[in-house]
Amino acid sequence: QELPAGELRSSSTETVVQIKGRVPTPDAFRQIIVARRAGQPVTLGEIADVRDGQEEQESLALLDGKRALFLSVVKAQGQNTVDTVDGLVRMTDEIRKLVPAGVQLNVVNDTARGIRSSVKEVRSTLLEGAFLTVAIVFLFLGSWRSTVITGLTLPIALIGTFGVMYMCGFTLNV
CATH class of the missing domain: 1.10.10 (Arc Repressor Mutant, subunit A)
Structure with a gap:
């Protein structure tokens, strides 16, 4: 996160000061100060095990036991379900021509x-x-x-x- 911290002005120049909140390496995460106890800084590395790894998986879509990207399309209220599905199938046929070889595009559920x-x-x-x-x-x-x-x-x-x-x-x- 980058936050504006103000400006430094002199007689000839004006410089904008920004705090750069980017952490360039995983080791830099360990050095982030999260609290102060008795005037001494407490770093994240002292209270947590910091590792470089994948983000925690929150959801998973499987199709025939293989990982997949799941996209759910919901019709707008008052619209015709059959017309919506027909339009989506036509669009899927057009998109299928554009996807790279080896990528499958399937309609799994047709309401x-x-x-x-x-x-x-x-x-x-x-x-x-x-x-x-x-x-x-x-x-x-x-x-x-x-x-x-x-x-x-x-x-x-x-x-x-x-x-x-x-x-x-x-x-x-x-």
Whole structure:
């Protein structure tokens, strides 16, 4: 750390005085004064074991048992998860071309998979429900006219529902 300590002025010059808090060698750490006892300085080397080494590891990311760099991307509130993931995958494909040989760039967790699966299930359920409704109307009423009316009413009701959802800003992939 470098701290300004003031200025030295003479009739012809002005010099800024700075305290340089850089420690050039590990041995210099041992000489740092941390306290004074009975007027005598107490150095860091007297109260601690000072060694040159790696910084203490606070976190670790492993992928298939190998060290990895983990990057987590979180969508902003109110944004579409599927669109965010699709954009991230496109960006990953572009970045993959720029990384050096031997470096792998992998998407490990895709939160849009569950949403896509749910939307697919909703579509499937809607189609099955519409088919069963039309079949049951025909079987119980035995009238082609009622069956056709029911068959046309269901898609119109769904289109209206999804239209209102769209106008209100709602989507199925929330």
